[in-house]
Every structure is written in structure tokens, then in C-alpha cells.
Amino acid sequence: MTNRNTVTYNSMISAYAKNGRVVEARRLFDQMPYRNLVSWNTMIAGYSHNGCVAEAAELFDRMPKRDAFSWTLMITCYTRNGELEEARRLFDRMPEKDVVSWNLMVEGFVRVGDLVSAFECFRRIPNPNVISWVTLLNGYCKSGCIVEGRRIFDQMPEKNVVSWNAMLAGYIRCLQIDEAYQLFMEMPERNSISWTTMIDGYVQCGIMDEALELFMRMPKKDVVSWNTMIAGYAQDGQMDKALRFFHEMVKKNRVSWNSVISGFIQNGFYVEALQHFKMMRKEGKDPDWSTFACALSGCANLAALQVGTQLHNLLLKSGHIIDIFAGNALITMYARCGRILTARQVFDEMVSVDLVSWNSLIAGHALNGYAKAAISIFQEMKKNGVAPDEVTFIGLLSACSHAGMVDDGLELFYSMSRDYPITPVAEHYACVVDLLGRAGRLGEALKLVKGMPIKANAGIWGSLLGACRMHKNPEVANVAAEKLFEFEPHTTSNYVLLSNIHAEAGSWGEVERVRVLMKERGVWKQPARSWIEIKNEVRSFSSDDSTEPRAAEVFMVLRVLNAQMRNIGHMSDSSLLDCG
DNA sequence: TATGCGTAGT
Numbered sequence: 001m002t003n004r005n006t007v008t009y010n011s012m013i014s015a016y017a018k019n020g021r022v023v024e025a026r027r028l029f030d031q032m033p034y035r036n037l038v039s040w041n042t043m044i045a046g047y048s049h050n051g052c053v054a055e056a057a058e059l060f061d062r063m064p065k066r067d068a069f070s071w072t073l074m075i076t077c078y079t080r081n082g083e084l085e086e087a088r089r090l091f092d093r094m095p096e097k098d099v100v101s102w103n104l105m106v107e108g109f110v111r112v113g114d115l116v117s118a119f120e121c122f123r124r125i126p127n128p129n130v131i132s133w134v135t136l137l138n139g140y141c142k143s144g145c146i147v148e149g150r151r152i153f154d155q156m157p158e159k160n161v162v163s164w165n166a167m168l169a170g171y172i173r174c175l176q177i178d179e180a181y182q183l184f185m186e187m188p189e190r191n192s193i194s195w196t197t198m199i200d201g202y203v204q205c206g207i208m209d210e211a212l213e214l215f216m217r218m219p220k221k222d223v224v225s226w227n228t229m230i231a232g233y234a235q236d237g238q239m240d241k242a243l244r245f246f247h248e249m250v251k252k253n254r255v256s257w258n259s260v261i262s263g264f265i266q267n268g269f270y271v272e273a274l275q276h277f278k279m280m281r282k283e284g285k286d287p288d289w290s291t292f293a294c295a296l297s298g299c300a301n302l303a304a305l306q307v308g309t310q311l312h313n314l315l316l317k318s319g320h321i322i323d324i325f326a327g328n329a330l331i332t333m334y335a336r337c338g339r340i341l342t343a344r345q346v347f348d349e350m351v352s353v354d355l356v357s358w359n360s361l362i363a364g365h366a367l368n369g370y371a372k373a374a375i376s377i378f379q380e381m382k383k384n385g386v387a388p389d390e391v392t393f394i395g396l397l398s399a400c401s402h403a404g405m406v407d408d409g410l411e412l413f414y415s416m417s418r419d420y421p422i423t424p425v426a427e428h429y430a431c432v433v434d435l436l437g438r439a440g441r442l443g444e445a446l447k448l449v450k451g452m453p454i455k456a457n458a459g460i461w462g463s464l465l466g467a468c469r470m471h472k473n474p475e476v477a478n479v480a481a482e483k484l485f486e487f488e489p490h491t492t493s494n495y496v497l498l499s500n501i502h503a504e505a506g507s508w509g510e511v512e513r514v515r516v517l518m519k520e521r522g523v524w525k526q527p528a529r530s531w532i533e534i535k536n537e538v539r540s541f542s543s544d545d546s547t548e549p550r551a552a553e554v555f556m557v558l559r560v561l562n563a564q565m566r567n568i569g570h571m572s573d574s575s576l577l578d579c580g
Numbered sequence: 581t582a583t584g585c586g587t588a589g590t
Contacts, residue, residue, distance in 0.1 A: 006582090007581085007582055008582085009582090010582040010583080011581065011582045012582090013582085014581095014582060014583075015582095037583090038582060038583055039582085039583090040583090041582090041583040041584085042582065042583050043583095044583085045583055045584080046583095067583095068584075069583050069584055070583085070584090071584085072583095072584040072585075073583070073584055075584085076584065076585080098584095099585080100584055100585050101584085101585085102585090103584095103585040103586080104584080104585055106585090107585070107586085129585090129586095130586075131585050131586045132585085132586085133586085134585095134586040134587075135585070135586055137586090138586070138587085160586095160587095161587080162586055162587045163586085163587080164587085165586095165587035165588080166586070166587050167587095168587080169587065169588080191587090191588095192588075193587055193588045194587085194588085195588085196588040196589070197587075197588055198588095199588090200588065200589075222588095223589085224588055224589045225588085225589080226589090227588095227589045227590075228588075228589050229589095230589090230590090231589065231590065232589095234590095253589095254590085255589055255590055256589090256590090257590090258589095258590040259589075259590050260590095261590085262590055263590090288590090290590055291590085294590085
């Protein structure tokens with residue numbers, strides 16, 4: 001029984017489900033006077049789309065009649081939600097397997113990285129179509145088996161533009177940019193995806209000039225190619241160019257806004273990120289979870305609690321559920337703003353949490369000096385069956401370091417590789433050096449650094465040098481400084497620090513040695529500059545005709561200054577998020 | 581304009 005009414009209902013169910021409103025979709029489904037097969041299928045698709053596996057399965061079992069759509073929808077639901085075994089069982093039960101269902105199973109194996117089963121499954125397909133081939137090709141390329149991928153590509157009986165694009169993306173995923181370009185030139189036809197993939201390839205290799213050249217050559221530039229350039233420049237640290245592209249765009253979409261906002265965050269322009277968040281809303285573009293996460297990260301870095309709280313309210317009001325991403329961003333924001341109890345409250349109210357949530361909570365407590373709490377959260381986390389990772393230990397070690405809990409910290413450090421399969425990286429060593437350094441155990445710290453299996457970086461040596469100042473140890477200071485100078489030969493503050501250590505010890509000969517060193521290296525007449533001095537310098541750029549500063553340099557300096565100068569309290573008073 | 585599989589952007 002199908003009439004116009006049924007079709008309307010079906011469209012509405014689909015529309016609701018696609019927007020995450022699965023409860024409303026179900027209410028409509030239950031209200032329908034007549035449900036046809038498509039209604040059932042649409043509802044299952046809706047559940048599948050929103051990760052509601054159990055609900056989909058329940059409907060699938062109850063439906064009066066099933067067609068090929070029903071089966072493949074349910075298989076998709078399982079494979080896309082990480083239940084490959086269930087998918088496999090259902091597939092085995094499927095009465096007449098069509099090529100779509102076969103392709104889904106190949107894709108399911110590809111998703112979990114089981115290429116052997118994927119290939120085996122592919123081989124059994126009676127009449128593989130071009131989609132079957134592309135799915136397999138993708139599997140190899142995504143696992144970095146580019147040679148295998150190429151072999152599949154060469155064996156394909158028919159190739160369309162999608163096949164070529166998949167091979168192109170494969171080369172780019174493996175960062176084989178020359179091979180990619182060669183393939184790009186060989187392509188019998190190119191669509192906008194081919195162009196954008198190639199442009200993005202140059203972006204990923206950090207070759208923005210080539211990306212730009214290709215973008216200019218692109219016949220019909222669409223919003224995605226523009227967005228790729230914006231994200232590319234942002235990633236490359238060239239926010240001025242990213243912003244220019246953004247302003248020149250005629251039709252900006254949500255991704256354009258997100259790209260520029262996230263670019264600001266990546267490059268430390270937090271105020272600008274929040275301003276653009278506001279502008280985005282003013283222009284009637286709805287922020288999504290990614291926008292919110294960026295804005296919250298901006299607040300976290302500025303310690304802008306008032307704005308962050310407004311964002312939290314906005315998030316609740318806009319009907320977004322506080323999912324894992326948003327929840328984690330909120331935890332970090334509140335913790336960085338010193339509201340550790342609120343951070344904990346957000347954590348407790350989250351429907352589900354992941355490792356990042358735990359890590360954010362631990363790091364938040366560490367940051368606020370609650371080392372004991374950080375460790376007890378770690379215990380709680382383990383009790384919940386969540387295994388720690390590198391980030392967890394950075395939080396724990398920094399907690400111990402701030403609280404002077406040397407023995408606990410060392411024990412945690414050693415337990416990393418002993419009890420968990422986690423190899424300490426430079427950041428962990430930096431924490432432990434800091435830990436030992438603050439406690440005055442400089443000899444041990446130096447010994448640790450010298451025995452490191454990886455090369456110590458500037459952060460580690462810098463941390464050691466700082467500790468030498470605190471505990472007046474010129475001998476270790478000389479060793480640390482020498483290493484630090486290898487990384488940062490022109491950073492004045494390092495020399496000044498070393499000089500001060502010797503001065504405090506009364507070793508004027510050593511002080512003089514450092515001064516000579518500075519002079520030799522041309523750093524000695526570079527006083528630490530206040531922002532006012534930098535600002536004047538920037539201003540003088542325009543009147544100084546001997547050197548024409550690059551626009552980018554001026555832009556960067558000005559932005560940093562703006563961010564520093566602006567009063568955050570004032571910013572929230574001017575109701576940053578209030579868009580009338 | 582109602583439902584299933586493959587290629588691009590935060």
C-alpha cells in the first residue's frame with residue numbers, strides 16, 4: 001500500500017535520520033498509517049547512520065518482508081559499526097547475494113585491515129564490478145601496499161575516472177608525489193576530485209607553490225578546492241595567505257569557516273579564531289562539532305572562561321548532544337581555565353568517554369597542581385579497563401613534577417616500559433628531567449639524559465639548564481647549555497641564563513666567556529624585547545625603505561601582538577558570542 | 581526527492 005502520504009513520511013524519516021534526529025525519525029515511523037518496505041528500509045538506514053546497531057537489528061528481524069536493500073543496509077550497519085563478525089553471519093544467511101553485498105563484505109575486511117580476507121572475498125565475487133575493484137584497490141593503498149595497489153589497478157578490466165582518482169589518492173597517501181603527478185598527467189579524463197586530490201597531495205608534501213600553480217590551472221574551481229588551499233596554507237603556517245583565499249571566496253561553506261578557524265588555532269591566533277567563530281554565526285552558518293572543538297580550544301589557550309562557558313551553553317542550546325569530541329574539548333577548556341571541578345562534572349555527565357577524555361582529565365588535574373588526584377584518576381581509569389598511552393604518562397609525570405613527587409614520578413616513568421608497551425619519547429624524558437631537576441638531583445638528571453636511547457632535544461636541555469639556575473649548579477649548567485646552543489645558537493635568553501648562573505656563583509671568568517661566545521655568534525646585542533618594542537619595530541617597517549618586510553611577517557607579528565594585548569575579560573564583556 | 585557499494589576538503 002503506497003500513496004503520496006507514505007512517500008512524504010519516508011522522505012521525512014530519511015531527512016530526520018540524516019540530521020542525527022533518530023528519535024524523531026522513529027516517532028514518525030511509528031505514527032505512519034501505512035508502512036511499505038521502503039519505510040522499513042529507510043528506518044534501518046537511519047539507525048545505521050547513527051550507529052544504533054541494536055535498534056536496526058531489532059527492526060530488521062521484525063520486518064514483514066525483505067528485499068536486497070534490507071539485507072545490504074543491515075550488513076552496512078554491522079560493518080560500519082565495527083561488527084564484522086555479525087556482518088559475516090548475516091551475509092552468509094542472505095538468500096541471493098548481489099554484487100553490492102559482496103562489495104560491502106570486501107569493504108568490511110578492508111576497514112579492519114584484513115587484506116587477505118578482503119582479497120579472498122573479492123576473488124569469490126561472481127561478477128565483480130568497477131566498485132568491487134576500487135574497493136580492493138583502496139584497501140591496498142590505505143595499508144601502504146602501493147605496489148599491490150598498482151597491480152590491481154593495472155588488472156582492472158574497465159577503469160572510470162573514479163578508479164583513476166583512487167589510484168591517484170593511493171600514491172598521495174604513500175607520499176609518492178612524482179608518481180602521483182605522472183598518473184595525473186596520464187589520466188584520460190579529470191574531474192574536480194582528480195584536481196583537488198592532486199592539489200592536496202602537494203599540500204601534504206608541504207609544497208604550497210606547486211599546489212597554488214595547480215589550483216590556478218584548475219579549470220572549474222569548486223568550494224572544495226578553495227578549502228583545500230585554505231587548509232594547506234594554514235597547515236604551512238601561512239595564515240595571511242589562507243585568510244586571503246578565504247576572503248576571496250565567493251561561496252564559503254561550513255568547511256571553509258572551519259578550516260580558517262582551525263588554522264588560527266593551529267597557528268596560535270586564538271583571539272582571531274574566536275572572532276571568526278562569531279562572524280560565522282553572524283553570517284548564518286551553523287557551527288558543527290569541529291567548529292565548537294576549535295573555539296573551545298581557543299578558550300582553553302586564552303584561559304577565557306567566560307567565553308568558554310558561553311560556548312558550553314550554546315552547545316547545549318543548539319541541540320547538539322555533548323558527544324565525545326565536544327566533551328573532551330570542554331574538559332580541557334574548563335581545566336585550562338582552572339575550573340577542575342567543572343571539568344570533572346563534564347566528564348561524569350558524558351554518555352561515553354574514551355582514552356582522550358581520561359587523558360584530558362588527568363592532564364587537567366596535573367596542570368592545576370592536583371597530582372594526587374591525577375594519579376587516583378589514573379587508577380580509576382585502569383579499573384575501568386582503559387589502557388594508558390604516551391599522553392597519559394605525560395600528564396602523570398608533569399603532575400608529579402609540579403608537586404615535587406619525585407619517587408612517584410620515577411616509579412611511573414619506569415612502569416611505562418615495564419608494565420605497558422609504551423616507549424618513552426622526548427617529552428617523557430623532559431618531564432623526568434624537570435622532576436629530578438626541581439628536586440635538585442641534577443647529577444641523576446644529567447645521567448638520565450646522557451643514557452637516553454633517543455637524541456635529547458632543546459626542551460630537555462633547556463629544562464636541565466633551568467634547574468641548574470634553581471639549584472646553583474654551574475658545572476651541569478655548562479654541559480646543558482653547550483648542548484642547548486647546538487639547537488638554539490641565537491636565542492639570547494639561554495646565554496643570559498647561563499651567564500646569570502655563573503654570576504651567582506661568582507665565577508666572573510665564566511661570565512666573560514659566555515659574553516665572548518655571544519659576541520662571536522652575533523647574539524650579544526639582542527636584548528629580550530617587550531611587546532611594545534616589537535610593535536614599534538613593526539610600525540617602523542613601513543617607513544624603513546632599506547628593507548621591505550614581507551607582508552606575511554608583519555601580519556604574523558601583528559597578530560601575535562594583538563592576541564597578547566587584547567584583554568580577555570574585556571572580550572567576554574563585549575559578548576563575543578552574542579550575535580543579534 | 582523516499583532505501584544499499586567506490587574517488588576530494590576541517
